[in-house]
Amino acid sequence: MDRYPLIGEDNLPTESEWNILLIGGGSEEFRGLTHLLAGFQFESRSMRLLHAVTPEEVRLQLATETDIAVVMLELCASAGRQALEWVGYIRESLSNAAVRIVVVADPAWAEAEEEIMLGYDINTFRLKGEFDGSASKFKSALIGSLRGYRDFKKTEDEKKSLDYVALSSSLVLNAGSLEELAGDVLRHLASILKTYPSSGGLVLQKNGQQWRMLAASGEYVKLNPASLPEEMEDVLALLRESNAKSLIPDGFSFHSPSVIGPERLIFVEACQMPSDWEYYLAESYCANTDAVFENLELRHEIESTQKEIIYTLGEIAETRSQETGFHVKRVAEYTKLLAVKYGLPEEEANLLALASPMHDIGKVGISDSILNKPGKLTEEEYATMKNHARSGYEMLKHSSRPILKTAAIIALQHHEKYGGGGYPQGLSGEEIHLYGRITAIADVFDALASDRVYKKAWPMDEIVELFRKERGKHFDPKLTDLFLRHLDEFLEIRARYTDEKVF
Structure with a gap:
């Protein structure tokens, strides 16, 4: 699953000051407000007053201070409505709906209060001098703005939290x-x-x-x-x-x-x-x-059941030729190991291991007299035997399930030869699907290393010599090198699954 940011991942939230930005106003007004708010706290947080006059200063403050609770916007009679343009900048350009905007206007704007409140997305309209001589009234009004900002942020954070829970709940499905x-x-x-x-x-x-x-x-x-x-x-x-x-x-x-x-x-x-x-x-x-x-849990149960059915189907084909169920188990483990060594993802290697037990499923259509004949097959009998690759493919090709689609490829191509001359299509090189090339090595190795009705198991040095000789002829050279380089791991699998019936 891909990593994505968590809520408050970098640092746990800490209580900080309330940031209040004064846009406009003179230095005396700023000093007066600073003095007025000194020592004043709301919800155990003190006030931090910021000041900006020029457009550059305003943009810099709004860009760098991302947690401004209140903007106090001075509206002078002499400058017209120019200062109100900052309202649109904050709400629209910055998409900041949380900050509480308080317009502090010259008394000349008193008659335009309703029009300004309706025309601009501000929260409070006050006239200069309204709080003269009454610090408590100013602080009470400020508390109202801070509460509005706090509640808006809380709602916003709760929405983000809900979105996060929904997102994380859905992502764990992967x-x-x-x-x-x-x-x-x-x-x-x-x-x-x-x-x-x-x-x-x-x-x-x-x-x-x-x-x-x-x-x-x-x-x-x-x-x-x-x-x-x-x-x-x-x-x-x-x-x-x-x-x-x-x-x-x-x-x-x-x-x-x-x-x-x-x-x-x-x-x-x-x-x-x-x-x-x-x-x-x-x-x-x-x-x-x-x-x-x-x-x-249910998916794993279904996969386990599916895996057991697949091994059982593979065993049916093998027991008809008097071979053991461990042949399909070993081939499955060999194909997975070789796929991983080749660099396939774990999921794809598991898919190959699940599908490979059905490589010889087409043998169910071959008569016992041919499958279990101890001597050499006639040309006609050998031609019939070779049909099992095509028959297995025909049985499996209609499914849209990944496992059976993979099994169909393996059934059809695991007897093809890298240098050509295999069956049923006579493919060569990378015309043969990688799954077929991997299973060919796994199947031949287990066949040579195991007793069969028509032969005894080969000595390991002779098996190794054959693979070296058939490198680039019967078998993919890169896969052959990987197989021989990690032969000890394949032998561990062989020792783990000795020839006895398990399914």
Whole structure:
């Protein structure tokens, strides 16, 4: 899954000053307001007064100070409405709907108050001298503007948070494994709850009576899930006892009893007091991703069933020629290993491993007398035997499923030869699909290294000599070099799956 920014990822939010920008006005007015606001606080935050007079100064302040709560815009009688152009610049050019704009106008503009309020996107209209001699009235009016800015930003932040939860909930659908999904969930929860990067968290899952850890961070990485009690409440009590760094003794937890599947527990340390809104977001996110966990579990179950069916189909073909089910298992493992060594992505290598067991599925249409003949086949019998490649392709080609489409290619081309002269199409070089070239090496290697009804297994030195001799003739030279270079890994697979029936 691609990395994308988290909420408050760089730094946890800190309380700062309220930024107030005075546009216009003289230096005396600025000093007077600075003196008036000295020591004044709203919600434990003091005031920071900024001043800009020229257009260049105004643009610079608006560009560099991204958290301006209030703009006090002076409207002089002598300058006309020129100052009001800054309203459009702020709202439209900068797309800043949050800042509260207060117009402080000369008394000459008193009659135009309604017109200005209707024609410009400002929040308050005041006349100069309105607060003379009454600092409390000015501060009360300022508090109203600051509250408006605070509430607007809160709503805006909540919307962004909802968008983030929706985005992160949808992106976890791309997770390829339960562990990857659980890691993403912890990372996103830490962002929603605004915890420190070092804060701990974990995702546990219980299959049957045993807990296992899907993901962990902080000190919980060291936790041994086998040591956890069986009951959920006992697990939570244990985690809370060790939750020393959290400002909230309970931390944040989400329990999924999952009636139809495994039980899950998500636990995250809370290093600062989350708001009710953050708790709501975290719980909503967990509820959304809970369905993803269930779907991923179901997908893995379907894939396991599909894999078993594919191996069974491959075994049917092999047992008709008195070969073992481990032949298809070994070929699957060989093709995956060679695909990875060649540089194919893990997902594509897995696809090849799933599809390759059906390489000889066309043998179901060949009679036993030919398949199990101990002696040399006649030309007519050999021609019939070669038909299994085309027959297997015809069986599989109609499916639109990636596994069966891949299996169709392999069934058709795994007997083609890199230097030409193979069957059924007589292809050569890279005309042969990479999947066919990979499976050809895997299939021949296992055939030579195994006892068959018509022969005994070859000694390994003779097998190696044949592959060297057939490099660039029967087999793709690059793949042959990779196979021989990593022969010990192929022999490990061969030793792991000895000839006995398993499916």
